[in-house]
Structures are given as C-alpha cells and as structure tokens.
Amino acid sequence: MDDQHVVWFESLRRSDVPRVGGKNASLGEMVANLGARGIKVPPGFAITAHAYRHFIEANGLTGTLSSALADLADGKVSLAEAGQTIRRAILRGEWSDDTAQAIRRNYAELNSRAGLTDMDVAVRSSATAEDLPDASFAGQQETFLNVRGERALLEACRRCYASLFTDRAISYRQAKGFDHLKVALSVGVQRMVRSDLGGAGVMFSIDTETGFEKIVLINAAWGLGENVVQGTVDPDEYEVFKPLLSDPKLSPIIEKKRGGKGLKMIYTNESERPTRNVPTSKAERAAFVLGDQEILTLARWACAIENHYGQPMDIEWAKDGRTDEIFIVQARPETVESRREASAVKTYHVKKTGRKLVSGVSIGEAVAAGAVCVIDSPREADRFVDGAILVTRTTDPDWVPLMRRAAAIVTDHGGRTSHAAIVSRELGLPAIVGAGNATHVLHDEQNVTVSCAEGREGFVYEGTADYEVEEIDFDNIPATRTRIMLNLANPAAAFRWWRIPADGVGLARMEFVVSNHIKIHPMALVRYDTLKDEDAKKTIAELTAGYEPRTEYFVDRLARGLGRIAAVQYPHPVIVRMSDFKTNEYANLIGGSEFEPKEENPMLGFRGASRYYSARYRNGFALECQAIRRLRNDMGFDNVVVMIPFCRSTKEADRVLEVMAENGLKRGEAGLAVYVMCEIPSNVILAKAFAQRFDGFSIGSNDLTQLTLGVDRDSVELAELFDEQDDAVRWMIESVVDQAHKAGVHIGLCGQAPSDHPEFAGFLVECGIDSMSVSPDSFIAVKRRVAAAEQHALAGSAA
CATH class of the missing domain: 3.30.470.20 (ATP-grasp fold, B domain)
Structure with missing residues (x-):
C-alpha cells in the first residue's frame, strides 16, 4: 500500500516524527493547521522511514552498515573510510518495485493536481532524529533542488539516503549519543517555489x-x-x-x-x-x-x-x-x-584591546583569545590546532567536527542564520560571520582576540585583549518603591539587557545613535547639493544609496535605532534625550565641519535646546522630530518620552516646545510626555516654572555639579573639587525634588553617582526621588542599595 511508503503532507502531524522525520512532520502540521491563517506551504508528500528501512533490507545493507560502524568504533577505520563505504553501498542499491511505484504514482498525482508534467520539486532529507529540543541536526542531511522527472526524483531520494552517513552526520550523532542504526530517513518531495526568480x-x-x-x-x-x-x-x-x-x-x-x-x-x-x-x-x-x-x-x-x-x-x-x-x-x-538558563547571564567587559583587524556580524556574547588558524577546507583538519581561532571563507556541515575543536570562529561570508552561526551557537562558541576579508587579513599563528561582547558587530583585535567576565544573577532581586531604570545608548547592544527587570530606560542618548548608527551630520543631508567637501559628499552618497530623499536616511536610521532601545523595555517608559552634541563633536560627523562654529568652550556653548530653534540647526532638529514621530506613531512605540537637554531658561523652553509642535510633536497630544534635563542651576531655581512647561525632570548630576561648583568636570587639576556629593549639589537636588513633587511631575536622576557611591543612593531615597537610571552592569548593586535604604527609612519612620 502506498501509505506504507508515501504519505501526503496534509495527512501528517508533528506526532509523526518516527514515521516521516522532523521536517516532514512539521510540514504536515502546518498544512493541516495553519493554512486557515493564510500561511502558505508548497504541496508535497513524504517518503516514509518505513520505505528507507525497506530499501536497506531489500539491498542487504544492514550487515554493511553494522560492520563499517563497528570498525569505526573500534578504531580500525577512519571516519572518512567508514562513511565512504556506507554511502557507496547505498548509492549502488536498487529500489524495490513497490517503493518505486509508490513514489512514481504520487509524483504523477502532484503533477496532476497542478496541471503540469515533470514538475520541478525540492527533495529534502528528514531524519527521525532531528529538530529535537536539544539537537537541531542543522544541515546534516542533503537537500536537492530543481529535481525534474521520475528518474531524477528516484536518484535524488537515493542520494538523500546516502547523506544519512556523511562524515558530518556520523560525527554529529556520535557527539549527541544517537544510535546510527536506529535513526531512519524520510524524504520530503515538495513543489519548488520559484525563488530563483525571487x-x-x-x-x-x-x-x-x-x-x-x-x-x-x-x-x-x-x-x-x-x-x-x-x-x-x-x-x-x-x-x-x-x-x-x-x-x-x-x-x-x-x-x-x-x-x-x-x-x-x-x-x-x-x-x-x-x-x-x-x-x-x-x-x-x-x-x-x-x-x-x-x-x-x-x-x-x-x-x-x-x-x-x-x-x-x-x-x-x-x-x-x-x-x-x-x-x-x-x-x-x-x-x-x-533553552538558555535565564536566571543568570555571563557578561563580558572588554577593557583594553590591540588594533582592530576585522569586523563582522557578532554571534554569541563571549570573548575568546588564541592563535589564528586559516583553513580552506575540512580536508585540512589535520593541521588545525585544538583551541585555535578557526578562520575560513564559509562553513557547511562538513566543518562541524573541526568547529568543535575551535575556541572561536571567523568567516568571510554569512549572516545570523547561516550554518556557521547556527552551529557556533549550539557549540557555545563566539563567532564573527560575514567579516569580508578575514582570510586575507589574518594569518596562521597570529595571536588575536575575538570579541562578540560589544553588540551586533563583532571585532577581531590584534593580540590578547584585557577583558573580564561577570555573572549577573537575576534571582532574588528585591522590590523597591523607587523605580530603577537603565541608561542605554547603543542600539547594537541593547538586546543584551532584556532580561534585566528594570522599570524602563531613564536615558537613551540620541547623539550616540547618530554618531554610531548614522554618522552623517543632519545638515549635510539637508544641504547636500551645496556641500563643498567632495570627499564627504562621496561618502554620504554611498551611505544613503537607496534613500530618497537623502534626509530619509537620517530619519529611518534614527527611528529604527531608537526602536531597538524602546523595544527592550516596552511597555515601560523609555526616555529619549534629543541630541546633545557639543559643536566640536558635531563637527566630527561626516560633512559636519561646514555647519559648526568654532568655540573656545563648547561645554557651555551652542548645545542642547539652543540649537533646536536656531537657523543653524532648525532643519536638522526637524529630522530628529520626524524620527521620534515615526517611532511613536508609525512603529507604535508610544512608551517613548522625549527629553530636552541643557534648557537654560523658560523662554528657551517655550521656543523649543513651539518648534516641536510645528514638527508634529505637541506635548500631551497622542499621550506625548516631554521631560527636561535638570543640569543647570536655573532649572532648580525656576523649577516651579519649568514644571508648568514639562511633564518631568531628569537630574544630570555631572553637569549640575559642574555648574553649581564652577568646576570643569574634565579638568585633571580640579578633579578633587568635582564632587557630586558636595553639600551645594545635595541642596540643589533636594530642592528640585521637593519642587517637582509639589508640582505633581516626575523627577528622576540619570547620573553615575548612585552606581559609584552607595551613600548617594541612600540620600536620593531620603529625598523621595521617583527614579534612578543607571548603567546595566550597575543595576543589581543599585537596586539592592536602594532596597536597603528604603527599609532603613521605613524602620526609622516606624520608630
């Protein structure tokens, strides 16, 4: 009967893995249950595991398989010799009449349903031990595409059977503890999607x-x-x-x-x-x-x-x-x-590195150092040194035995879903894929460090870098009244911190996204046609290829970069500070030098709110507003709060809010909250007036200390005088917290002080501050300090 040898996808369910393997059982599950949801799966049928066993028995191959595998286990033959013996025997096997007729008849039916002759099909291996919770068997068996006609189909099916005993498949089963003879192979025959044209x-x-x-x-x-x-x-x-x-x-x-x-x-x-x-x-x-x-x-x-x-x-x-x-x-x-343990996460901090040699897509979040070994083919496995950094153009399943011996992997080609990426994750190895020229730049025996701990981009550094490993345990974190939020700036690394049970993002710095994710001065895009710097113009043309108009590059990249940060803590509030570059920093952006004045003291110069309504930058600020509008309205991140930095006066506040409204960001409309940084003494002195214009304050303790004490925070000579715990600074903070609460608006602090000084966190709790925003690696320590301070305050009030 055909149903012993062949079963159509629509008759299969995921419980049929022993009968048709993981891939085919899953295809049947989707055809039967998800078609009504609009999910399309190409039609086809499965040649069963029974048909495979029948093929092995009919050709008397059980003895050949057992003997070759026993010799391999005893060390009498190599992996390559055992695999070759088995594959050669399978490829010489003949189809029994009943199996061959079943395959031909159902292939004809597949053609008939589509009104075709000799339809092109995909022929996919589907083993009875694959796609399991702890073993993916990624790419272990073969797939054949654009197979046409009965003869080609039968040959492709036979080659699928043989692929059950490739060197990589044998090695993988050995590593995972599967009995070779108990694993059977089903074959899926599926109408081809003409993605060669798409x-x-x-x-x-x-x-x-x-x-x-x-x-x-x-x-x-x-x-x-x-x-x-x-x-x-x-x-x-x-x-x-x-x-x-x-x-x-x-x-x-x-x-x-x-x-x-x-x-x-x-x-x-x-x-x-x-x-x-x-x-x-x-x-x-x-x-x-x-x-x-x-x-x-x-x-x-x-x-x-x-x-x-x-x-x-x-x-x-x-x-x-x-x-x-x-x-x-x-x-x-x-x-x-x-399946990764969620309660504890290892985090790697790269401190001091050598020269950056190559970069690519980061896989994993670890760091590894070692000697480079450039390998062109798995056939060169004998010269690979265990624990070396494997560098190659690309990998496929034949590379797995070699990859197991590496400390890290670097490939010229590939993305996050490539074979090298999937296997590296499964092996727990840091890897950089799509590095472009790693096989040309790196050479054998060169000592390097592979860093996948700095976000989505991974780097290979010369020499052995200085780094440390810390385990962050999220169990038993105390609850606090004070909200503890995160300072996040880098979209590329934002997802690393999703497990932290924070109360939102207290500071997302727009300028970091602009400098690292966009790199172009917004006014250089607005006035691209009149740019004098030809080199900058050429670079901008390359970066903005495909964007029309060019300003769309800035809006799109900024909205999506901030979106990555907003996503990590959604639906908790994410406070995005509008750009706060100093003029010397803006000038370093591509095309920026033509639009920035030279200032003796940029720290107190043309920065923050003063730029937003100025003719020099107003059009650039409009692009920032467009990005925020897209982020909130089109992408849906209405948890984003806008914050205005370095706002010197209430008059300036009114002008900025007016410009924002002109650009579609009106405070209170569509739930938009607008905060102001409290980092200038005037923000404290006129806190009541600022509170009438804004929905909240965020204390920037660095700038507030600098301007309260009259100390340049970057001055080595005055380093001892710069103290965020100075009585004058404390008075400023106590005063503005009190005024904010009287006005009924939110007030938080987004400085480093609570991370560095336990007693400062206690002081903020005493003030009754609503939130503190700290770097992710300080979160647990600050959370515990705040919990202890709150308990102490509670005990004091009870007494």
Missing part, C-alpha cells in the same frame, strides 16, 4: 544572540535559499517587534540592514547540476529583497507558527518571483537560545 531566506521567532523573545529576525537574499542557509552570501537582515504586530496600522520594523548579497542561486538546464550560483547585479545588491509589507507578513506568520508550536521556531521561507507569493518551506524548533 528571493528566499531564514527567520527566527526569537533573537538568536540574546534570546530576546519579542523579536522576529529575518534574513533574505536573492535566488534559492541555500546560500543563506549555508552562509555563502551576506544577506539582508530585518528585525520586527512582535508585541506591536497585531495592530495592522503599525509597522514595528526596528532594523533593516542591507546585505552584500553578492551571489544568487538559480536553475540550470543541466540534469547533473540543476542549480548554480551567479553574481547578482549592482541593482540587486543595492536593493532590499523584501518590502515592508512582506517583512510584516513573514513576521506575523512566524508568530502564528511559534504560537501553534508553543516554542520559538527556526523557519525557512521562499518568495516566488513569478507570482510574488511567499511560502514557508520548513519550520523546526529553535534549539539554543530558547
């Missing part, structure tokens, strides 16, 4: 580096999806914030990073080689593979699949270039981040 990729319903569960991560490249899976190309990368996806009016895409996409895999007319890679066009490299609506559709599908399975998922998708339809072609459980 695009394809991989997505995860969780952030793969940090385990942040509110993110869908999507990678995309032109052509068939194998290049993304194998890490042959540097794909586009998109991130979507899941909690806001249910509102169709919102577009919560918090990252759109264009990849190099240098190659695409397409069909050929050669039966022996049905696919091949060709270079992409300049236009393809410059364009995003997916539009925003397609990104949002995929993200919603990822959420639906995750909800159905009840766990984070690793999903492959493809877009048909003829019809523009998107399909899900595989879904499996994510096996690394979703």
Whole structure:
C-alpha cells in the first residue's frame, strides 16, 4: 500500500516524527493547521522511514552498515573510510518495485493536481532524529533542488539516503549519543517555489544572540535559499517587534540592514547540476529583497507558527518571483537560545584591546583569545590546532567536527542564520560571520582576540585583549518603591539587557545613535547639493544609496535605532534625550565641519535646546522630530518620552516646545510626555516654572555639579573639587525634588553617582526621588542599595 511508503503532507502531524522525520512532520502540521491563517506551504508528500528501512533490507545493507560502524568504533577505520563505504553501498542499491511505484504514482498525482508534467520539486532529507529540543541536526542531511522527472526524483531520494552517513552526520550523532542504526530517513518531495526568480531566506521567532523573545529576525537574499542557509552570501537582515504586530496600522520594523548579497542561486538546464550560483547585479545588491509589507507578513506568520508550536521556531521561507507569493518551506524548533538558563547571564567587559583587524556580524556574547588558524577546507583538519581561532571563507556541515575543536570562529561570508552561526551557537562558541576579508587579513599563528561582547558587530583585535567576565544573577532581586531604570545608548547592544527587570530606560542618548548608527551630520543631508567637501559628499552618497530623499536616511536610521532601545523595555517608559552634541563633536560627523562654529568652550556653548530653534540647526532638529514621530506613531512605540537637554531658561523652553509642535510633536497630544534635563542651576531655581512647561525632570548630576561648583568636570587639576556629593549639589537636588513633587511631575536622576557611591543612593531615597537610571552592569548593586535604604527609612519612620 502506498501509505506504507508515501504519505501526503496534509495527512501528517508533528506526532509523526518516527514515521516521516522532523521536517516532514512539521510540514504536515502546518498544512493541516495553519493554512486557515493564510500561511502558505508548497504541496508535497513524504517518503516514509518505513520505505528507507525497506530499501536497506531489500539491498542487504544492514550487515554493511553494522560492520563499517563497528570498525569505526573500534578504531580500525577512519571516519572518512567508514562513511565512504556506507554511502557507496547505498548509492549502488536498487529500489524495490513497490517503493518505486509508490513514489512514481504520487509524483504523477502532484503533477496532476497542478496541471503540469515533470514538475520541478525540492527533495529534502528528514531524519527521525532531528529538530529535537536539544539537537537541531542543522544541515546534516542533503537537500536537492530543481529535481525534474521520475528518474531524477528516484536518484535524488537515493542520494538523500546516502547523506544519512556523511562524515558530518556520523560525527554529529556520535557527539549527541544517537544510535546510527536506529535513526531512519524520510524524504520530503515538495513543489519548488520559484525563488530563483525571487528571493528566499531564514527567520527566527526569537533573537538568536540574546534570546530576546519579542523579536522576529529575518534574513533574505536573492535566488534559492541555500546560500543563506549555508552562509555563502551576506544577506539582508530585518528585525520586527512582535508585541506591536497585531495592530495592522503599525509597522514595528526596528532594523533593516542591507546585505552584500553578492551571489544568487538559480536553475540550470543541466540534469547533473540543476542549480548554480551567479553574481547578482549592482541593482540587486543595492536593493532590499523584501518590502515592508512582506517583512510584516513573514513576521506575523512566524508568530502564528511559534504560537501553534508553543516554542520559538527556526523557519525557512521562499518568495516566488513569478507570482510574488511567499511560502514557508520548513519550520523546526529553535534549539539554543530558547533553552538558555535565564536566571543568570555571563557578561563580558572588554577593557583594553590591540588594533582592530576585522569586523563582522557578532554571534554569541563571549570573548575568546588564541592563535589564528586559516583553513580552506575540512580536508585540512589535520593541521588545525585544538583551541585555535578557526578562520575560513564559509562553513557547511562538513566543518562541524573541526568547529568543535575551535575556541572561536571567523568567516568571510554569512549572516545570523547561516550554518556557521547556527552551529557556533549550539557549540557555545563566539563567532564573527560575514567579516569580508578575514582570510586575507589574518594569518596562521597570529595571536588575536575575538570579541562578540560589544553588540551586533563583532571585532577581531590584534593580540590578547584585557577583558573580564561577570555573572549577573537575576534571582532574588528585591522590590523597591523607587523605580530603577537603565541608561542605554547603543542600539547594537541593547538586546543584551532584556532580561534585566528594570522599570524602563531613564536615558537613551540620541547623539550616540547618530554618531554610531548614522554618522552623517543632519545638515549635510539637508544641504547636500551645496556641500563643498567632495570627499564627504562621496561618502554620504554611498551611505544613503537607496534613500530618497537623502534626509530619509537620517530619519529611518534614527527611528529604527531608537526602536531597538524602546523595544527592550516596552511597555515601560523609555526616555529619549534629543541630541546633545557639543559643536566640536558635531563637527566630527561626516560633512559636519561646514555647519559648526568654532568655540573656545563648547561645554557651555551652542548645545542642547539652543540649537533646536536656531537657523543653524532648525532643519536638522526637524529630522530628529520626524524620527521620534515615526517611532511613536508609525512603529507604535508610544512608551517613548522625549527629553530636552541643557534648557537654560523658560523662554528657551517655550521656543523649543513651539518648534516641536510645528514638527508634529505637541506635548500631551497622542499621550506625548516631554521631560527636561535638570543640569543647570536655573532649572532648580525656576523649577516651579519649568514644571508648568514639562511633564518631568531628569537630574544630570555631572553637569549640575559642574555648574553649581564652577568646576570643569574634565579638568585633571580640579578633579578633587568635582564632587557630586558636595553639600551645594545635595541642596540643589533636594530642592528640585521637593519642587517637582509639589508640582505633581516626575523627577528622576540619570547620573553615575548612585552606581559609584552607595551613600548617594541612600540620600536620593531620603529625598523621595521617583527614579534612578543607571548603567546595566550597575543595576543589581543599585537596586539592592536602594532596597536597603528604603527599609532603613521605613524602620526609622516606624520608630
């Protein structure tokens, strides 16, 4: 009977893993349960594990398998010799009539349903031990694309059987403790999606580096999806914030990073080689593979699949270039981040480093140092030194035995969903993928440090860097009345801190996002056509390629960069301080020197609020306002609070609020709260008047100390005089806290003092401050100090 050998996807469920393996069982589950949600899966059928066992028995191969594997276990033959013996025997095997007829008959039915002849299909291996909670078996068996005709289909199925005994598959099962002879192989036969004419990729319903569960991560490249899976190309990368996806009016895409996409895999007319890679066009490299609506559709599908399975998922998708339809072609459980221990996190702090040699996409959050070993092929495994830094162009499953021996991995190509990235995570190794030229820049026996602890970008430094490892334990953190918030500035590293049970972000510095994420002076974009600096003009043209007008680059990058920070603490408040560069810092941005005056004392010069209504910068501030409006209204992060820095007078406050309103940011409209930094004595002296214009204060203790005591905070000569705990500074803080409470507005502090001085945290509690915002690595210590101070105050009042 056919159902012994072949079962259609719609008849399968995820409980059928013993019968058809993980991939096919999952495809059946989706076809049966998620089609009504609009999720499309290409039709097809599974050749069962029974058919595989029947093939092995019919060809008398059980003895060959047992003997070769026993010789391998006894050390009589090498892994390569054992694998080759088994594969050769399987490829020589003949199909029994009943199995062959079942495959032919169902292939004909698949053609008939579509009204086609010799339909092109994907032939995918699906082992009965894969996609398990603690073992992904990522890429261990083969997939064959653009297979046409009965003869080619039967041959592809036989080659799938043989791939159960590749060196990498044998090695992986040994490492995971699986009995080789108890694992069987099913084969999925699925109608091809013509993504050779469109695009394809991989997505995860969780952030793969940090385990942040509110993110869908999507990678995309032109052509068939194998290049993304194998890490042959540097794909586009998109991130979507899941909690806001249910509102169709919102577009919560918090990252759109264009990849190099240098190659695409397409069909050929050669039966022996049905696919091949060709270079992409300049236009393809410059364009995003997916539009925003397609990104949002995929993200919603990822959420639906995750909800159905009840766990984070690793999903492959493809877009048909003829019809523009998107399909899900595989879904499996994510096996690394979703199982990571959540109560404690190791955090690496890189202190002193050597020269930066190469950079790429950071995988993992660790640091490793060692000697470089550049390897071109797994065949060179004999010369690899255990514990070295493996540097290569790209990896596939053949590399796994070698990767296990490395301290860290660096590849020229690949993205977050490439083979090198997935396996490195599973092995717990730091890795940098898509480094571009690592195999050219780095050389054997060179001592380097691989740092994946500085955000989404990883770095290889010359020599052994100075770094420390700290374990942050989130268990048993005391509750406090005072809200303890985070200071976050770097969008690239923001997701590292999602597990911290903070009360929001008390300070997100816009200027850090501009200098690191955008790099261009906003006025250089506004007045690009009249720029005199030709080098700057050329660089700006390269960075803003694909953005029209060029100012959209600034708005888009700023909104998405801040979105990453806002997402970490959503729905808690996230206070975004509008730009507070000094003129000398602004001048260092690309194209900035033409727009900034030279000042003797930039610290007390043209900074903060004074810029926002000035003709020199007003148009630049308008772009900042556009970004905040997009962040709150279009992306949906209405938890964002705007804060105005260095506002010297109430007259200046009125002018700034007026300019903001002109740019669509009106205080109180759509729930918009506007705070002001309290960092100038006038903010304290006129606190009552400022409280009538703003919804809250945030004390900047560094600048307030500097201006209260008349001490340059950067002066080495006056370092002893700079004291945030000076009586005059304390009086200022006590006074403004009292005035804020009388006015009924929020007041917090976002300085370093509570982290550095336990007694200062106690003083703030005594004042009754509403919140303190500290760096993430200080959070637990400050939280405990505040809890102790609150207990002490409570005990005192009771007595």
